[in-house]
Amino acid sequence: MQTTEMLRMTFPRSKNGPFKGKHGRLTGTLILVLAILVLVDSRAFGAATYPEPKGNINDYVGVLTLSDIANLNALVNAVFEQTGATFAVAIVPDHGDESIEIYGVKLYEKWGIGQEGEDRGLLVILSMEERELRMEVGYGLEPVITDGRAGECLDIMIPYFRNEEFGKGLYAGLLNAAQYVADDAGIELKIEAPEGYVPIVPEDEFVRPGVSTGLILLVAGLVLLPGLLAGYFAMKRRRCPKCRSRLVITDRVLHEATPSVGGLAVRMYRCPVCGYNREQRYRTRPIVQPPGSGPHVGPGPFFGGFGGSGRRSGRGFSGPRGFGGGRSGGGGASRKW
Known part of the structure; x- marks a missing residue:
């Protein structure tokens, strides 16, 4: 209805108007149809589209x-x-x-x-x-x-x-x-x-570089109580000391390890809720290359360029x-x- 009124205002009926006679009425009808199509298309312009998945x-x-x-x-x-x-x-x-x-x-x-x-x-x-x-x-x-x-x-x-x-x-x-x-x-x-x-992992799930799992188990077996206490404090460290939310823990290399010398890295603790953050430096193991295989780095984060x-x-x-x-x-x- 609004489109029709708009056309009537634009092309008022008069003796010399475009809608006079058979051809004029046909012209007016065509213009009306085109206006409706434009109006429908403009309303559909902002419609959401849902593409087909090509993979995950x-x-x-x-x-x-x-x-x-x-x-x-x-x-x-x-x-x-x-x-x-x-x-x-x-x-x-x-x-x-x-x-x-x-x-x-x-x-x-x-x-x-x-x-x-x-x-x-x-x-x-x-x-x-x-x-x-x-x-x-x-x-x-x-x-x-x-x-x-x-x-x-x-x-x-x-x-x-x-x-x-x-x-x-x-x-x-x-x-x-x-x-x-x-x-x-x-x-x-x-x-x-x-x-x-740089993987984001809870601290209590991360094996500290430079300390073997066997040694940890041996110490825990010999001295049970200190081992339990260490586990308790490790659980505490994964929580923010201010708001008790789960900390986001990332690692960044400062000096790359070589086959003969370990590297230096920094672990960053950040709370996504209250903004608390701190850093702790640690040593990484030297690169180990078993016979017949490519280079492998001991326990620790992955570093380098992400792209390719x-x-x-x-x-x-x-x-x-x-x-x-x-x-x-x-x-x-x-x-x-």
Whole structure:
């Protein structure tokens, strides 16, 4: 109705007007149809689009390198094989005229992440135009990846995103989520971090470089009480002394180890809730190279360049794994970066 009134104001009926006679009425009808088509198209312009998955890691914008995608695929495949949980990523241009929360639920259920009836899936969405981030959690993982834990994982990603290190940030946040899933299943997650990635692990799960596991067990066996006390204080150190939240612990190399001399690294403790942070330096083992194999570094974090190829890609390397009709109830968290 508004379109018709607009046309009448633009082309009023008059003796010399464009709508006079048979040809004039035809011209007016054509203009009206075109105006309606333009109006419908403008309303649909802001509609959200839900792309088809090409793999577990889906970059529809082109911000990930091929190395990023390979590293992320290796991570989500390891999580799927060891825990049965399905992780997926979608990097989209925008989420249209819907909130990222509604968009997340709809995209999750369109893809069906996780097995039907189990719903052990997790989807991370990056919406580049709005600079918004969403972690959508399936029904089956909601008791493990609570809203608070989902927010913690996103908080880990954001500093990387602000430096446009999207692959590195996704890896860090997803590995944190994977650790929660593994802890709940009572298993030790076995993942070989890519070169250059500094894994984020709780301190009590990290074997201190320079001290062998056998020696630790021997000391604990000989002197049981001090061993128990050491375990108690280790558990305390994984919590923030100010707010008691779980600390994010990262390691950074200062001097690389060589086959003959150990290196120097620094461990950083950061609380994502209250901002508490401190640093502690430690020595790493010399590089050990067993016969017939490549170089291997003793227990400790992985360091170096995260990248490799600088080429960009808009898709993952393989079809989706673990997409079997899973559903989400809207649990998770959202952030902006």
